[in-house]
Amino acid sequence: MTRKRAVKILLTLRKTFTLQKRTTSSRTPFRTLIVTIISQNTADGNTAKAFENLSKQFQITPEALSNAEKSKIEECLKVAGLYRNKAKTIKEVSKIIMEKFHGDLTWISSMPLEEVRNALIQLPGVGPKTADVVLLFSAQKPTIPIDTHVDRVSKRLGLATRNGNYEAVRESLQALYTQKNYLDVHMLLILLGREYCKARNPLCEQCPVNMFCQSRRVQN
Numbered sequence: 704m705t706r707k708r709a710v711k712i713l714l715t716l717r718k719t720f721t722l723q724k725r726t727t728s729s730r731t732p733f734r735t736l737i738v739t740i741i742s743q744n745t746a747d748g749n750t751a752k753a754f755e756n757l758s759k760q761f762q763i764t765p766e767a768l769s770n771a772e773k774s775k776i777e778e779c780l781k782v783a784g785l786y787r788n789k790a791k792t793i794k795e796v797s798k799i800i801m802e803k804f805h806g807d808l809t810w811i812s813s814m815p816l817e818e819v820r821n822a823l824i825q826l827p828g829v830g831p832k833t834a835d836v837v838l839l840f841s842a843q844k845p846t847i848p849i850d851t852h853v854d855r856v857s858k859r860l861g862l863a864t865r866n867g868n869y870e871a872v873r874e875s876l877q878a879l880y881t882q883k884n885y886l887d888v889h890m891l892l893i894l895l896g897r898e899y900c901k902a903r904n905p906l907c908e909q910c911p912v913n914m915f916c917q918s919r920r921v922q923n
């Protein structure tokens with residue numbers, strides 16, 4: 704895939720979808736971390752509901768959540784899948800952030816990307832995708848989180864190689880786009896995956912970027 708073609712895909716997606724303006728005020732790194740842990744293998748609506756339940760019951764701070772009773776966190780997260788594991792992770796991660804980072808994650812904005820990424824990945828329940836979401840959305844770091852939609856769509860479009868792992872897809876996308884566009888690339892590929900490039904039956908005929916796609920399915 705050439706950069707020129709990749710940019711054409713981005714421009715077409717920008718014309719197709721409207722991205723909501725993002726405010727950073729309520730999105731501390733810790734809040735983003737907790738939302739992202741809840742969202743693992745969970746639909747957006749249930750993630751939002753679980754986070755709302757948690758926010759009503761507790762302050763979303765490492766101090767409050769490390770001291771919270773696990774059963775009460777579980778109760779809040781019941782609407783999300785794997786709620787017992789997630790409650791355990793949230794409590795553990797909060798405790799570690801209290802002990803290791805004095806209850807504060809705001810320092811991640813001022814640290815070099817790879818250094819802070821490695822530090823986040825050491826936390827329980829935090830893999831590369833969760834770390835990249837926190838870094839992109841709450842620390843304005845130049846990284847592209849690769850979720851299931853971004854992975855599938857990138858490979859079908861030829862923005863990444865078919866058998867690439869998480870890091871290979873991330874590096875491929877980051878090489879094709881400029882840093883200021885990373886957030887839009889992430890968001891727009893998710894929207895394309897949800898609305899057209901579905902896992903099972905991609906809607907290739909209606910897809911806005913089908914003219915750039917090597918995997919386009921032609922219907923008879």
Ligand code: SF4
Binds near residue numbers: 900901919
């Ligand atoms: S043409 Fe089909 S396979 Fe290609 S991006 Fe669009 S929906 Fe996905």
